[in-house]
Amino acid sequence: MSLDSKENKKRKLVGFTFAWNGLKAVSKAERNFRIHLMTTLCVCILAAIVRVSFIEWAVLTLTVSLVLTMELINSAVERIMDFLSPTWHPLVGEIKDITAGAVLVTAIAAIIIGCFIFIPYFI
Numbered sequence: 001m002s003l004d005s006k007e008n009k010k011r012k013l014v015g016f017t018f019a020w021n022g023l024k025a026v027s028k029a030e031r032n033f034r035i036h037l038m039t040t041l042c043v044c045i046l047a048a049i050v051r052v053s054f055i056e057w058a059v060l061t062l063t064v065s066l067v068l069t070m071e072l073i074n075s076a077v078e079r080i081m082d083f084l085s086p087t088w089h090p091l092v093g094e095i096k097d098i099t100a101g102a103v104l105v106t107a108i109a110a111i112i113i114g115c116f117i118f119i120p121y122f123i
């Protein structure tokens with residue numbers, strides 16, 4: 001293996017470690033993220049029990065990852081705003097409310113998609 005590709009692999013691994021650290025930091029600090037992770041686990045267990053189809057697994061995967069991603073972005077924005085403007089400011093509140101609203105929108109969509117997928121298995 002050339003020195004260049006070894007260096008490349010090392011860099012990729014370091015990047016992955018940083019990303020993993022970010023996930024760990026948010027799961028430690030944000031209760032909502034932990035709730036979303038628990039919900040994801042419950043959804044996966046339920047999907048395995050009722051044996052959803054491959055396409056339904058794909059839709060569920062996209063849906064839960066969208067909610068988790070929005071929660072991560074929301075947490076990042078909260079930290080950016082706390083860093084840039086530690087004092088109370090109506091605009092900071094509005095920015096935080098908007099990203100929280102984005103999480104809410106994806107969570108509501110996830111519930112609706114979950115109903116579409118799971119209800120037919122129970123009726």
Ligand SMILES: Nc1ncnc2c1ncn2[C@@H]1O[C@H](COP(=O)(O)OP(=O)(O)OP(=O)(O)O)[C@@H](O)[C@H]1O
Pocket residue numbers: 030032074078085086087088089090091092093094096097100
């Ligand atoms: N510096 C600020 N200036 C004005 N309003 C703020 C400020 N910080 C927080 N707020 C208000 O308080 C709310 C909660 O903000 P906080 O940073 O505590 O997030 P949080 O409780 O972790 O929210 P989430 O449940 O979305 O993770 C914001 O949505 C906003 O309305």
